Amino acid sequence: MATTLSLKEVSKKEELYTHGHRMCSGCGTPIIIKQLLFATDYPIIASNSTGCLEVSSCISTYTAWKIPWIHSAFENAAATISGVETMYRALKKKGKIDKEIKFVAIGGDGGTYDIGFQSLSGAMERGHDMLYLCYDNGAYMNTGIQRSSATPFGADTTTCPAGSVIKGKMQPRKNMTRIMAAHGIPYVAQASPAHWRDAMAKFKKALEIKGPKFINVISPCNRGWRSSTDDAVLLSRAAVDTCYWPLYEVEDGVTRINHMPKEKKPVEEFLKPQGRFKHMFAPGNEWLLKRFQEEVDKEWERLKKEAGEEVLQKP
């Protein structure tokens, strides 16, 4: 729709996710939410799974949401919004609603990759006209930094601590974006809040497409990542430059890498500023770093191959 994605134009828009919310200083998620809401002029209705964003944005008699918003439970943001979207279609068909409204389900990695997986897959398969936005901070942060299937290999979390015998999470990260692409839905993408033009273009594009869409956005959590409060943008950038979190799209089955790092950085650049990977730099634990790098490289090579000639395309 109308508003061009320039900072000048976007800064004139009303903030639909207001200040006064209670997310931690330096959290990546409010940045992402604001980017989403600024990216489109369509009215949006959102569902939100239980988690950091939900509990911090709507508590007691306060809400930071100036859009219609519903939280019902943890594992069902997708199912819940699919119900709202269906009611919209039902009432529109009867002539009771004439507006064009867009539907977004928002969940953290826990509510998306794990407990929310089923309801997400079901909603996508049914073809609802909705966007699912995952803010991926790599653990169940709200409840105290517990391991999810999105937690990176080797990371220290409270349920897979870097102990003397078992050194953190021993399973590789679930490739959720790839799984969603395999659903054959019209649009799937990965984004980073640091690369705001790319992210906002993706949000805007997705909301214009009819059908189910999925966008996975990396969301640094200084509390769970044990990083500096002001490093959200720095770490998002490092995630992309190390190819840990490639920026790409899969649109109608065609993969496009949107950002080719000028120089592919070694994963240490992403890991070193984070306390949750501290143990990986201890002597004797080099194998953890090696395995981490191997995993990132393997996926990056696979992605490049999948994208084929279609690299370096802006969304």
Added chain:
Amino acid sequence: MGLKSGKIVAVTGNEAVAEALRQIDPDVCAAYPITPQTDMMQRFAAFVNDGMVKTEMVLVESEHSAMSACIGAAAGGGRVITATSGPGLALMWEMLFVASGLRLPIVMPVVNRALSAPLNIHGDHSDAMGARDSGWIQLWSENAQDAYDNAIQAFRIAEHMDIRLPVMVCLDGFIISHSIERIEYLDDETVKNFAGEYKPLIPLLDVEHPVSYGPLILPDYYMEFKRAQHEVMSKVKGVVLDVAAEFEKISGRGYGLFETYRLEDAEIGLVILNSAAGTSKDVVDSFRDRGIKAGLLRPRLFRPFPYGEVGEALKHLKAVCVLDRADSFGAYGPLFTEIASSLYPYRERPALINKIYGLGGRDYLPEHAELVLNELVEIAKTGKVKTFKEYIGVRE
């Protein structure tokens, strides 16, 4: 409103309820298949795909998602239904509390089925009994006519502006859902006028007036929300009776909070839900023929439970047996506990015993009712109770 004579049909309970839902023509239905609800939703799906209703059907991937989608749709601002049985209701359990907590007037037929383990697809009341604390209004149906009538009334009760709570309409799995009975349908226009136009309350789809549903509430205010929920529940009884009175005008069939059968002058009585009440009434008649003053009470509104009225109806009896088609292991059956509570305030009250029957679709036969009534005759005579709780119709 004149009383139009209805269409007499021979249909199953599932067919009858599906017909009621067709006549209501809700905006959205989100459902997942589970025996013995299956053919109710299959029939409804055929109505949808044949264009006989305008309902948007969502064939979700689990019952948890069914209730979640219903919550989203109802919050969106329209009339919503689903249906389930047994483990399906159990899977929805978390979301039942959310639906009632968010005051969404969803209507859900529950075709009562046993819970696993072991796996059993047949009729008993463990599913809906397990959900009795969920804040849903519960109407229990003896037969297909009951189920059809309750389904229609459910919408008026749920959607009443003083109430706005979800309603489950219970009918016995297989026994009623799959058995053919003679019943009378109302015509489409009558049902449509009775249900009326859905009035949304604070709909999400009103983007001009954005609202947030489902906040986090801490210990400082959560309890006030629940106190308010308790308050709303206290108004349900009155609405159920008002709706029933209106329904009688259009159908000629009267409903109350419960049904009493030959209870007014009875000395011994059975309290029993759903289809087994039908069987029991025949046996009550045979006892009456022999000069024994037997009677029966069949609850209809189970949540909220009308303690006062039930107590008044039973207090004069000498001995009562409450038959439960569900158990609470390590305790008395759920219906027994309510009946005992309703009789507690009285200084003079009947001896009360509990029998568990019919679990997992185990047949409840006239001889079971006879056994129980004979035992009550003994208790009424001697004032002595041998066993307070026992299973009947089972191999010991």
